[in-house]
Amino acid sequence: MSAEVKVLSTSTRTxxxxxxxxxxxxxxxYYEERDGWVTFGAHLMMNGEGVAPYDCxxxxxxxxxxxVDLWGFDLINKLPEARQAILDFYEAEGNYGKDW
Structure with missing residues (x-):
């Protein structure tokens, strides 16, 4: 876990x-948090800096x-469920700002 995640509140970590x-x-x-972002990827690729997630x-x-960067149709079909999980996260955090 990066230093950024370690300073998150207990409720946010939960x-x-x-x-x-x-x-x-x-x-x-799950891939490590970076610059205030967390990334979930389905595959890995090699880039100039090492291994990075794609279809993420x-x-x-x-x-x-x-x-969202998804190319596989099987992953695109999972997007509504992923969207709901993300909305649940934001709701638990008290962020309701956008309709999407």
């Missing part, structure tokens, strides 16, 4: 663990922002 559990059920693996969903743990 909510993040619940989100990880939901995403794992959908076959997305990244969410901000501080703001209600999401970045």
């Amino acid at each position: 909510n993040l663990e619940a989100l990880k559990h939901h995403m794992k059920k959908l076959e997305f693996k 969903i990244s969410i901000s743990v501080r703001f209600m922002d999401i970045n």
Whole structure:
């Protein structure tokens, strides 16, 4: 876990663990938080800096922002369930700002 995640409140860490559990059920693996974002990916690829996830969903743990990069149709079909898990996370955090 990065230093950023370690300074999150206990409730946020608990909510993040619940989100990880939901995403794992959908076959997305959790990747370490970075710059306020957590990423869940279905595959790995090699980039110039090492191994990185692709076919992934990244969410901000501080703001209600999401970045989705899915190419597989089987993964796209899982997007509604992933969306609900992410909305549940934001609701538990008290962030309701956007309709999407």
